[in-house]
Amino acid sequence: xxxxxxxxxxxxxxxxxxxxxxxxxxxxxxxxxxxxxxxxxxxxxxxxxxxxxxxxxxxxxxxxxxxxxxxxxxxxxxxxxxxxxxxxxxxxxxxxxxxxxxxxxxxxxxxxxxxxxxxxxxxxxxxxxxxxxxxxxxxxxxxxxxxxxxxxxxxxxxxxxxxxxxxxxxxxxxxxxxxxxxxxxxxxxxxxxxxxxxxxxxxxxxxxxxxxxxxxxxxxxxxxxxxxxxxxxxxxxxxxxxxxxxxxxxxxxxxxxxxxx
Amino acid sequence: xxxxxxxxxxxxxxxxxxxxxxxxxxxxxxxxxxxxxxxxxxxxxxxxxxxxxxxxxxxxxxxxxxxxxxxxxxxxxxxxxxxxxxxxxxxxxxxxxxxxxxxxxxxxxxxxxxxxxxxxxxxxxxxxxxxxxxxxxxxxxxxxxxxxxxxxxxxxxxxxxxxxxxxxxxxxxxxxxxxxxxxxxxxxxxxxxxxxxxxxxxxxxxxxxxxxxxxxxxxxxxxxxxxxxxxxxxxxxxxxxxxxxxxxxxxxxxxxxxxxxxxxxxxxxxxxxxxxxxx
Numbered sequence: 001x002x003x004x005x006x007x008x009x010x011x012x013x014x015x016x017x018x019x020x021x022x023x024x025x026x027x028x029x030x031x032x033x034x035x036x037x038x039x040x041x042x043x044x045x046x047x048x049x050x051x052x053x054x055x056x057x058x059x060x061x062x063x064x065x066x067x068x069x070x071x072x073x074x075x076x077x078x079x080x081x082x083x084x085x086x087x088x089x090x091x092x093x094x095x096x097x098x099x100x101x102x103x104x105x106x107x108x109x110x111x112x113x114x115x116x117x118x119x120x121x122x123x124x125x126x127x128x129x130x131x132x133x134x135x136x137x138x139x140x141x142x143x144x145x146x147x148x149x150x151x152x153x154x155x156x157x158x159x160x161x162x163x164x165x166x167x168x169x170x171x172x173x174x175x176x177x178x179x180x181x182x183x184x185x186x187x188x189x190x191x192x193x194x195x196x197x198x199x200x201x202x203x204x205x206x207x208x209x210x211x212x213x214x215x216x217x218x219x220x221x222x223x224x225x226x227x228x229x230x231x232x233x234x235x236x237x238x239x240x241x242x243x244x245x246x247x248x249x250x251x252x253x254x255x256x257x258x259x260x261x
Numbered sequence: 262x263x264x265x266x267x268x269x270x271x272x273x274x275x276x277x278x279x280x281x282x283x284x285x286x287x288x289x290x291x292x293x294x295x296x297x298x299x300x301x302x303x304x305x306x307x308x309x310x311x312x313x314x315x316x317x318x319x320x321x322x323x324x325x326x327x328x329x330x331x332x333x334x335x336x337x338x339x340x341x342x343x344x345x346x347x348x349x350x351x352x353x354x355x356x357x358x359x360x361x362x363x364x365x366x367x368x369x370x371x372x373x374x375x376x377x378x379x380x381x382x383x384x385x386x387x388x389x390x391x392x393x394x395x396x397x398x399x400x401x402x403x404x405x406x407x408x409x410x411x412x413x414x415x416x417x418x419x420x421x422x423x424x425x426x427x428x429x430x431x432x433x434x435x436x437x438x439x440x441x442x443x444x445x446x447x448x449x450x451x452x453x454x455x456x457x458x459x460x461x462x463x464x465x466x467x468x469x470x471x472x473x474x475x476x477x478x479x480x481x482x483x484x485x486x487x488x489x490x491x492x493x494x495x496x497x498x499x500x501x502x503x504x505x506x507x508x509x510x511x512x513x514x515x516x517x518x519x520x521x522x523x524x525x526x527x528x529x530x531x532x533x534x535x536x537x538x539x540x
Contacts, residue, residue, distance in 0.1 A: 058405045060398045070339050106397050127404040152325035162329035198336035207340045213365040
């Protein structure tokens with residue numbers, strides 16, 4: 001403290017505190033109120049991702065059905081934004097993957113002749129379901145190859161398609177290592193999972209997450225916000241599909257078997 | 262092209278010559294002036310074409326049309342979410358949320374209900390009927406997680422609709438949980454769909470009555486030798502005709518030769534007794 005800082009000066013300074021406190025005390029709540037008043041969606045404040053708990057999936061196919069209804073995906077059994085695969089690993093090391101109609105009607109039960117669709121004399125070592133969808137990569141190959149900029153990663157981390165601008169060249173469908181895209185036969189444009197962008201921006205869950213009866217699908221945000229996904233990511237060992245492709249997927253799997261591709 | 266440019270180029274040259282008249286005489290070469298004019302025309306053309314062909318809002322946020330984000334968010338939801346259902350059906354939602362179906366959303370069984378929420382009287386959601394809707398999740402499939410409640414349709418009250426015994430919003434079976442399964446529920450469920458289903462727990466585990474009061478102080482017995490399994494499964498053994506009221510003669514019991522089968526391993530090193538065909 002400088003030497004000429006006397007008691008008179010100190011008391012004068014001290015008098016400034018009450019008005020300053022009042023002014024700041026008013027500004028703070030007013031700003032908060034103003035921010036709360038605008039319930040407009042702010043994409044930069046979110047960063048979405050999904051978790052899939054393979055150990056919980058019962059292969060009922062409700063997610064596939066809900067996705068088709070919600071997003072108006074064509075009915076034909078080869079257009080899917082999300083689908084469920086059944087893995088059967090045999091004792092001799094062979095792996096069989098099937099997904100009848102994407103699993104939309106579930107999988108044939110035991111009594112059905114086609115189950116298990118096992119080659120004669122083979123024994124099943126383990127078997128499980130794996131739901132799949134667009135991985136919403138942080139480093140998306142589909143966006144890189146689009147010649148017109150009709151597919152892109154939005155500010156909230158969702159990979160979207162610009163339907164009005166897509167020229168239907170199918171490059172992105174080829175580039176996707178997860179087979180998550182298809183060409184919509186009606187519009188002749190690329191189509192894919194959007195994490196139900198029209199729902200999540202309104203504060204709803206994606207349709208597949210909403211209907212999943214065992215909470216095998218977990219939706220939320222990466223980051224500070226407290227979401228079920230953050231809890232899942234903290235509590236579990238996470239894996240992603242095809243990590244060697246360096247696509248940095250944002251769909252995280254727990255209890256993922258080494259055989260899943 | 263060049264021909265048509267000749268006239269303005271000539272005028273330009275005359276103008277420059279006029280300006281420079283009197284000062285130092287330095288002429289700009291004709292070909293440079295022609296080149297300059299061509300560059301100017303191409304530049305303006307590029308600018309105009311860019312205005313025409315690059316769509317609005319392209320590049321505002323990145324290499325895409327910023328308007329496409331809004332277009333993706335425009336779609337109208339069809340699934341309303343269970344919170345919407347709870348506004349009119351709080352009793353149903355509360356019953357469901359305190360039962361084993363607490364993780365199942367309303368629209369998981371009743372289908373998309375946003376239309377119903379906006380027009381509750383005219384547009385009704387689906388009312389699942391029969392066994393099929395329940396069997397979508399609860400029929401036995403080897404690939405389903407162990408312990409998930411599953412039934413074998415042919416053996417589980419055939420033909421009868423599920424809702425005859427179970428309330429879909431609170432599906433706990435009507436009778437109270439039996440002795441052992443009260444605590445060992447996962448084991449009981451696995452056993453219920455296995456070939457060992459007809460066998461009582463007590464066939465293999467002799468449990469002192471005190472086990473129910475002090476489970477850790479009075480532990481039930483476990484079989485500890487291969488010969489125990491052999492009493493039914495050995496090729497040479499004559500299995501009992503019935504065990505605790507269960508007629509075993511109708512079952513085809515798998516037989517092995519206890520001497521050669523499995524070497525020195527004990528049975529439960531390879532087979533899980535409560536679901537012996539699973540791994």
